[in-house]
């Protein structure tokens with residue numbers, strides 16, 4: 001709400017904006033049809049790793065921006081976990097000030113080109129749009145416009161770097177370089193802190209780099225956003241596992257005043273069914289990391305990922321869709337999703353499911369594996385599936401899958417990717433005696449400040465929520481930066 005109040009106070013007074021509003025009647029705006037994002041042809045894209053969505057043209061972006069009626073109560077902002085001033089950036093696009101739109105986005109979002117590509121806008125800002133709520137029409141394509149503005153700025157080569165305060169000489173450590181960590185780093189740099197991000201892997205970006213494939217989020221786009229943070233003064237140390245390479249105590253001795261833990265939930269879950277240890281059965285984390293980050297899809301690589309011909313991916317989330325579409329691109333003749341509920345309950349983004357279907361992925365919904373079998377070399381060659389039906393809703397509110405007795409049958413497979421959820425890595429909690437964690441290993445924090453039971457440790461993203469989304473991780477990062485800033489300033493004053 002604070003953002004809306006600020007928006008109404010500061011932006012309504014701008015003359016150009018009022019004039020703009022008068023140029024087209026509201027009725028004419030609401031009659032416009034939502035633009036369609038251009039895409040690569042499914043039969044072409046399922047053989048390459050180039051981005052599927054091609055981005056709006058300038059003409060399309062201008063047309064779509066005109067659909068926003070600039071309502072008196074812009075509820076879309078409340079649907080955005082980082083509180084982007086959505087009408088403001090869209091009106092900049094409408095006025096042809098594309099670079100200005102990108103500046104507005106960066107006021108509250110350090111990664112607009114990423115969010116414009118992977119955020120589930122359909123359940124966030126777009127679900128709160130006037131068109132969805134009141135007119136029962138397709139919402140303004142906020143995500144497509146966000147991507148357009150961010151891409152325009154990047155392609156123009158004139159990337160705006162957010163202003164940072166004078167250095168205050170105080171050191172802050174961020175553990176993990178996923179979206180939550182990058183957000184904290186950017187916000188703390190803006191306050192004037194000396195920020196270092198410690199990352200266990202050799203690449204910066206967390207799941208944005210090692211999980212989400214190039215055909216949805218090219219790595220060089222993430223790199224450009226990281227470059228902006230470097231220009232703001234943020235330092236990065238890769239191949240550095242906090243808790244192994246150095247302890248929190250060591251880092252405190254180096255002068256770090258407070259820590260943000262954004263270490264994600266990178267520990268894969270398995271189903272613990274017979275045969276799950278056979279060769280050719282991967283966790284989705286391993287499969288995607290090897291392809292995305294370790295060049296394992298290339299033939300000249302020493303340990304290539306085996307490109308299966310009959311690949312089954314178990315699960316119905318974004319990770320499952322990314323894995324099965326990757327398998328297709330690596331040459332699988334049959335690539336299938338095996339999911340124990342129906343399509344309605346699938347947690348993956350609607351767009352990802354649609355794209356997967358267009359690309360020729362088979363969906364075996366209401367099925368679950370119960371056992372795997374191997375050939376004489378120890379490699380998986382067959383899986384036994386059981387049919388499921390939906391029972392009463394469970395704690396998640398989704399209808400519970402119930403096995404159908406005697407419905408088992410076998411399917412030939414040579415690769416299986418298990419994508420049935422993730423858990424937090426236990427290294428950090430193990431290194432912080434006294435840290436409150438839940439029974440699932442997630443860190444307990446104050447929801448407003450993101451402060452943990454240890455006052456100098458703040459946390460957010462998947463290590464707090466379990467597997468969630470990029471934008472929720474970023475929202476946590478924003479809150480944590482505010483909480484941390486207050487904590488450090490009070491600590492300094494009291495010393």
Ligand SMILES: Cc1cc2nc3c(=O)[nH]c(=O)nc-3n(C[C@H](O)[C@H](O)[C@H](O)COP(=O)(O)OP(=O)(O)OC[C@H]3O[C@@H](n4cnc5c(N)ncnc54)[C@H](O)[C@@H]3O)c2cc1C
Pocket residue numbers: 118119120175176177178179180181198199200201205206207208211212240241242243262263264265266288318319322349425427428460461462463467468469470471473
């Ligand atoms: C394949 C896949 C697809 C997804 N698709 C989407 C999508 O389309 N849209 C969406 O919104 N969300 C998606 N998600 C979820 C989203 O990516 C995550 O919710 C988000 O990245 C969580 O951010 P985070 O900052 O908590 O941590 P992460 O992105 O998980 O990053 C944590 C980082 O911390 C590092 N780390 C861990 N421990 C240590 C340590 N001790 N020391 C130093 N570094 C450490 C890790 O190496 C990692 O780089 C997807 C997830 C996956 C796996």
